[in-house]
Amino acid sequence: MQESSLSNSNKISTKKNLIQNLSTNSSQNLVRDEIDTNNNQEFQNLVNQMILNLIAKTEAELITISTITQKYKETVAQKTN
Secondary structure, eight states: OHHHHHHHHHHHHHHHHHHHHHHSOOSOOGGGGGSOTTOHHHHHHHHHHHHHHHHHHHHHHHHHHHHHHHHHHHHHHHHHO
């Protein structure tokens, strides 16, 4: 399972790199052959995965902020008592 996750992560990273390469103004467009532009589902899956990764990262950051805020409130409450 972990190996499958790593494999998916590598695939996503590769596709992200390819998309970034396509968006630069390079005179050579050899990278275009690496992405199957006829497969809209593959591209949609990539975009969906990127969105899910951003949501997960944001959620983790919000949990961290919430935890820090709660600890701060507890510390302040203890000092005022």
